[in-house]
Amino acid sequence: MLDTLTAETLARMQFAFTVSFHIIFPAFSIGLASYLAVLNAQWLRTRDRTYLQLFDYWKKIFAVAFGMGVVSGIVMSYQFGTNWSVFSDRAGPVIGPLMAYEVLSAFFLEAGFLGIMLFGRDKVGEKLHMFATAMVAFGTLLSATWILSVNSWMQTPAGYSINQAGQFVPENWWEIVFNPSFPYRLLHMVLAAYLTTALVVGGAAGWHMLRGRVTAASRKMFSMALWMVVIVAPLQIVAGDIHGLNTLEHQPAKVMAMEGHYESHPDGAPLILFGIPDPENKEIDYALEIPKLSSFILKHHWDAPMAGLDTIPDDEEPPVGIVFWSFRVMVALGFAMLGLGAWSLWRRWRGGLYDSRWLQRAAVAMGPAGFVAVLAGWVTTEVGRQPFTVYGLMRTSESLAPVEAPAVATSLLVFIVVYFFIFGAGTFYILRLMTKAPGDTGPDPTTEGPLRTSGITPAAQVDPDVVPGN
Amino acid sequence: MFDLATIWAGIIAFAVLTYVILDGFDLGVGILFPFARDENERDVMMNSVAPVWDGNETWLVMGGGGLFAVFPLAYAVVMPALYMPIILMLLALVFRGVAFEYRWRTTRWRRVWDAAFIGGSTLAAFTQGIALGALVQGIEVADRAYAGGSWDWLTPFSLLTGMALVVGYALLGATWLIMKTEGNLQSAMRRRAGPLAMGTLGLIGLVSLLTPFQDPVYFDRWFRFPAAFYSALVPVMLFVAAMYLFRGLATNGDHAPFLASLALFVVSFVGIGISFYPMMVPPALTIEQAAAPDSSLAFALVGTVVLVPMILGYTAYAYWVFRGKVDPDAGYH
Secondary structure, eight states, X not given: OGGGOOHHHHHHHHHHHHHHHHHHHHHHHHHHHHHHHHHXXXXXXXXXXXXXXXXXXXXXXXXXXXXXXXXXXXXXXHHHHHXXXXXXHHHHHHHHHHHHHHIIIIIXXXXXXXXXXXXXXXXHOHHHHHHHHHHHHHHHHHHHHHXXXXXXXXXXXXXXXXXXXXOEEESOHHHHXXXXXXXXXXXXXXXXXXXXXXXXXXXXXXXXXXXXXXXXXXXXXXXHHHHHHHHHHHHHHHHXXXXXXXXXXXXXXXXXXXXXXXXXXXXXXXXXXXXXXXXXXXEEEEEEEETTHHHHHHHSSTTOOBOOGGGSOGGGOOOHHHHHHHHHHHHHHHHHHHHHHHHHHHHHHTTOTTTOHHHHHHHHHHTTHHHHHHHHHHHHHHHHTTTEEETTTEEHHHHOOSOOHHHHHHHHHHHHHXXXXXHHHHHXXXXXXXXXXXXXXXXXXXXXXXXXXXXXXXXXXXXXXOOXXX | OOOHHHHHHHHHHHHHHXXXXXXXXXXXXXXXXXXXXXXXHHHHHHHHHTTTHHHHHHHHHHHHXXXXXHOHXXXXXXXXHTHHHHHHXXXXXXXXXXXXXXXXXXXXXXXXXXXXXXXXXXXXXXXXHHHHHHHHHOOOEETTEEOSOTTTTOSHHHXXXXXXXXXXXXXXXXXXXXXXXXXXXXXXXXXXXHHHHHHHHHHHHHHHHHHHHHOTHHHHHHHSTTHHHHHHHHHHHHHHHHHHHHHHHHXXXXXXXXXXXXXXXXXXXXXHHHHHTTEEETTTEEHHHHOOOHHHHHHHHHHHHHHHXXXXXXXXHHHHHTOSOOOTTTOOO
8 A cells, every 4th residue: 555655646645635625715715706796786786784794794704715715825836846846847838827827917916905805995985995896806707717727728738839848838828828628617617616605605594594593684695695506507507518528529538437438339328327437347337327318418419429438548548436426426416506596496486485494404405515516526627637737748647746755745644634724723713604693793702803893883783674483 | 138038037036025025024923923912912913914914925926936937947946855845834824824814713712823823924934044045055956857855955054044034024023013003012022123133134144154155156256247346235235224224223213114124135135136146046057047938938028017017006005005003993804
């Protein structure tokens, strides 16, 4: 067992671990930044204090999540060099400038206006505060754009040549930035971030309503979040499907692993719903499958021939088991989200959106589903492009830095301990902030903090809309 | 002389310097945190940097990301060479970064996050100093990769530069707090700033004396013509800045000590620049050798020329919004 823990394996484990932790925070803060901008705009437009209450409520949660995203992101920007220096040397000329643009156009924008958004409403006035809030939201979207361009270039490289030192040299920046998989991946990820946030907001609202706190604020959250799910969940399924077709065109081996197609199917491939991949014998055991449906989904023709992993050399085959499962987890959760949206629409139509305790329970249960789906989706696309870092051109094994296994093992262990400690505490604080009802300015200093003294009037505590018991 | 690679070396140097002086003072506030006398003083200290620390730390990402973008070979060589100090620095920044939010979210664990803030700030400063020292000593390169061992960075010289940065950042922090606070905290910081200034100057002197012994080439660079002209200016300007600093402390100036401390850092940084030029990674990689192809440099430069002035503009605006003394009652959370 220990013999297999080479520096490469350890470095891959470290990257997978740190990037998985990291993606959770942007997935949440991209959506939440936009939500805060909408809440603030609604407050300015309607002067309904509920929106201001909600803004202040989610603002604190955003601050904690954003802080965790920043510090785990700094780790990522240096890890390319510490653990994957050969990759950095060779791919740096292409992806480095894109990451520099991310820092220049997005990170500084977010950081520069974050302070004003969090602490500056009274200092700069409502209009500039709104502008700062919008800039933070815009910054999170720009950041996603650049980093997904980088990731997409590694999946579907374009617009480059290779020089004598083995470096990728940029030839056409338009082709590099707008590489073939980029638009699909960007759309899929931004929608995922919005869905994730909507589910968290809906879950928090549902939780408060189950506790009898059916206030104006919790109803507003519940309704806004579920509208978002209704609109975005179906869009996301369509976007995911188009993204999949793009993957089939550029990275067919990944789709074969997702589908579990070890064998080629010359006259129509089945859609394998469930089964247990057996990498030894290259087959799916106990497969539950629908004949020819995979061909229909991917080629829009029942009898279209589909190549399987038997057409891919063994040393270019991605790990099927992981990709097969993570893909199914993502898809199942996506359809569960669609179901939640449909259910809420039906309750809305029947005129009782806020009365169904089962709908509230479902919203709470689905609260974390977005995070799981995002992680599962990233596992699918990242493990599915193995064994390459730059698809088809540079192998993961060629990308490693000249570091020794004990050094990587030590830092990996320290990262694991520190991250669980730090982000465990952060998650606990976020959950505790969520358990406090919006607008409730109770005596607990840990959920309030001193800002309240300069901002909200105590009148907001008395909420006439509280329905006791229910 | 002014080819793309040289321009970029200047931009990266600018980003690193900006990082050092900006995050320098907020790390310094963390280093001085144990000297606060009560909870209220700690609140004020942290609130003095809470709205700006995140922007300050972004310059570190700019330094790393910029190096990756335009000098990928330097990035690929330096990061593995400084593996342990870099990883330790990142972890330290994690601890002190989350402390800004976490300490307001708990009462029982506040001590824990205070300790994380102190330890993280101090360790980040120390490892950054170590990284600088290790760079000055030189990094072994063979075949486009780091060729040394895991522990090459650890020498008495790098420990000394680590110490120097901790003391120097503490000076920046103390003078920042003189500018941003009033009353007892301010006078306490005034008392601390004097010894910290002496310590910083002493360590700058010691590091400067020892630098030529790391590699004799540094000696030549300082005393050959025309660099000798600039090298002669460095000690003179250090002296002027030090005088301005001590006079500011003696006359109870609010802004002068901080500005003078910034000047000390800028001048020292110029001194390091003289030692390095035209090397990117001493002793093996020049700026020219480490640079990415021109198409990368040009593409990144276009955005930099447009965006960096904008960044400086709105960063200055954010500082201006939160100007003046920190209100000990309002807080920022």
